[in-house]
Amino acid sequence: xxxxxxxxxxxxxxxxxxxxxxxxxxxxxxxxxxxxxxxxxxxxxxxxxxxxxxxxxxxxxxxxxxxxxxxxxxxxxxxxxxx
Numbered sequence: 416x417x418x419x420x421x422x423x424x425x426x427x428x429x430x431x432x433x434x435x436x437x438x439x440x441x442x443x444x445x446x447x448x449x450x451x452x453x454x455x456x457x458x459x460x461x462x463x464x465x466x467x468x469x470x471x472x473x474x475x476x477x478x479x480x481x482x483x484x485x486x487x488x489x490x491x492x493x494x495x496x497x498x
Contacts, residue, residue: 420498427491429454434484461487 433454436443443451462483469486471479 416498420495423491423495423498426457427488427495430458430484430488430491433458458487 433451436447436451440448440451440455465483465486466481469482472482473479
């Protein structure tokens, strides 16, 4: 149970870093690019499947927020709470 909680906590930190580094993925150093690609291999399929079900939330004229990352964060936090 402890290792599952630890893994979810690592995924939460990875999700945060993934969202911050995604626009700059081509500029990453090789040592960090490997870590980014690890999290990308986890999150990319999840985001692609969620994007078919969840539309971006309109927050302004021509401005929308991708809700898939927020939904995944909420799921991870709920899992931590119930474990």
